[in-house]
Amino acid sequence: MTQPPSIPPEYPEPTGGPAHPDAAQVPPGRPPVPGPRQPHIPPQEPPYPQPSQYPTAAPQPPQYPTAAAQPPPYPAGPQPPQYPGAGPAPHYPSAPQPQPPYPHAAAAPPSPYPQTSAVPPPASPLHPHHIDTARGRVHVSSRQRHTDATAFGNLLLHLPNFLCSLIVVALVSLVLGDVGLLVILVWLASGALVFHRPTESALARHLLRLRYPTPQERATLEPVWREVTARAGVEGRAYELWVEDSDSLNAVAAAGHIVGVTSFALNRLPNGELAAVMAHELGHHVGGHAWSGLLGHWYALPGRIAWRLLRAVTGFLFHVSRAFSCLGVAFFGLCVGGIAFATISTLYGLPLLLLGMPYALAAVGRRSELRADRHAAALGFAPMLAAVLEKLHQQEQETEQARLAAAGQGGGEPPKEKAASRLLSSHPDYHTRLHHLQEYLQPAR
Numbered sequence: 320m321t322q323p324p325s326i327p328p329e330y331p332e333p334t335g336g337p338a339h340p341d342a343a344q345v346p347p348g349r350p351p352v353p354g355p356r357q358p359h360i361p362p363q364e365p366p367y368p369q370p371s372q373y374p375t376a377a378p379q380p381p382q383y384p385t386a387a388a389q390p391p392p393y394p395a396g397p398q399p400p401q402y403p404g405a406g407p408a409p410h411y412p413s414a415p416q417p418q419p420p421y422p423h424a425a426a427a428p429p430s431p432y433p434q435t436s437a438v439p440p441p442a443s444p445l446h447p448h449h450i451d452t453a454r455g456r457v458h459v460s461s462r463q464r465h466t467d468a469t470a471f472g473n474l475l476l477h478l479p480n481f482l483c484s485l486i487v488v489a490l491v492s493l494v495l496g497d498v499g500l501l502v503i504l505v506w507l508a509s510g511a512l513v514f515h516r517p518t519e520s521a522l523a524r525h526l527l528r529l530r531y532p533t534p535q536e537r538a539t540l541e542p543v544w545r546e547v548t549a550r551a552g553v554e555g556r557a558y559e560l561w562v563e564d565s566d567s568l569n570a571v572a573a574a575g576h577i578v579g580v581t582s583f584a585l586n587r588l589p590n591g592e593l594a595a596v597m598a599h600e601l602g603h604h605v606g607g608h609a610w611s612g613l614l615g616h617w618y619a620l621p622g623r624i625a626w627r628l629l630r631a632v633t634g635f636l637f638h639v640s641r642a643f644s645c646l647g648v649a650f651f652g653l654c655v656g657g658i659a660f661a662t663i664s665t666l667y668g669l670p671l672l673l674l675g676m677p678y679a680l681a682a683v684g685r686r687s688e689l690r691a692d693r694h695a696a697a698l699g700f701a702p703m704l705a706a707v708l709e710k711l712h713q714q715e716q717e718t719e720q721a722r723l724a725a726a727g728q729g730g731g732e733p734p735k736e737k738a739a740s741r742l743l744s745s746h747p748d749y750h751t752r753l754h755h756l757q758e759y760l761q762p763a764r
Contacts, residue, residue, distance in 0.1 A: 452546045477616075527577070560580075563582065564581075692755060
């Protein structure tokens with residue numbers, strides 16, 4: 320069955336609403352019912368909005384505010400006080416800026432002095448005071464020894480001691496009778512034992528407390544000694560090397576052929592500084608200081624023994640005289656004074672010279688030490704010798720501080736050395752020795 324085409328319903332045109340809310344509503348499609356004619360009242364606009372119109376285009380989206388709603392302002396708190404000198408905060412860049420190069424990136428100029436932290440151990444060949452001991456041909460000088468002014472002065476200053484010893488030996492020979500002259504001659508010839516090798520060995524072992532080096536120690540000592548003697552032009556095999564078991568930095572040259580070093584110097588010093596120490600001792604041998612000092616000490620020994628016996632007897636008699644009150648002491652003083660006056664007058668004042676001999680001998684000993692330093696510096700060991708002197712000075716200061724601490728005086732300053740002790744010292748002080756090395760330490764122009 321065919322359906323008629325659907326015709327969309329006609330929507331009534333919007334008209335004005337009822338003139339009055341109480342007006343009768345006429346339904347659409349029905350004819351109006353006749354009634355009494357009402358007066359014409361013009362239509363009026365309704366007080367409420369028009370009915371909605373169906374849009375012909377797509378609805379527009381709602382318009383959102385372009386700016387976000389601002390939050391309500393909060394009351395500002397109290398501002399912190401402004402400190403003087405405080406400027407505004409620095410502006411930090413948002414993008415990372417290229418950093419400037421660090422100062423240490425540039426090459427620093429080389430320092431003229433070696434850095435202490437970079438100094439290798441003493442046994443390392445890289446140590447600044449290490450020397451090369453590999454030598455080939457060695458030149459030996461025709462003059463191996465000589466006697467310098469200090470050696471002559473040492474012998475002359477020991478002459479009063481020698482004469483006193485000769486008097487003592489002569490008095491003893493009078494007691495022996497016929498063999499007395501033989502005793503004097505034997506004593507005079509005994510000075511040659513200073514250069515006798517077996518006597519030197521006994522002297523080194525029993526008096527100086529030295530020992531022969533072990534094979535390992537000899538392997539360290541001999542190349543260094545060979546280098547020292549080669550620079551000096553001296554036959555090194557004419558001397559004997561010895562070792563002293565000691566924790567102090569020291570060395571010794573004695574008799575005619577003894578050269579000894581301590582175990583501390585052997586094990587703790589670079590071979591260049593050890594060579595400087597041995598060159599210093601070789602200077603004592605070459606200059607005649609070692610044998611002249613030992614010879615003077617040997618010939619002064621009888622007089623020293625007699626002096627010690629005289630002091631012991633005098634002290635004993637003094638204690639005995641105190642038992643007899645003041646009269647006994649006075650009598651004893653008169654007796655000793657008379658004997659001393661008779662001795663001085665008989666010997667033309669020779670005993671008075673003995674009172675000043677220790678000071679004169681100490682002065683000559685200090686001069687011989689400076690000459691031995693100059694000998695080592697002339698062989699090219701001046702920087703090494705200066706380093707050894709500095710270490711020796713530090714060791715002496717540490718020893719003095721330890722002694723003061725043991726005596727309960729560690730908190731105060733060390734006492735100054737007295738003038739008498741300085742005059743009796745056989746070695747110059749550290750500053751004097753370093754001053755005399757300055758001409759060898761300055762660079763060549």
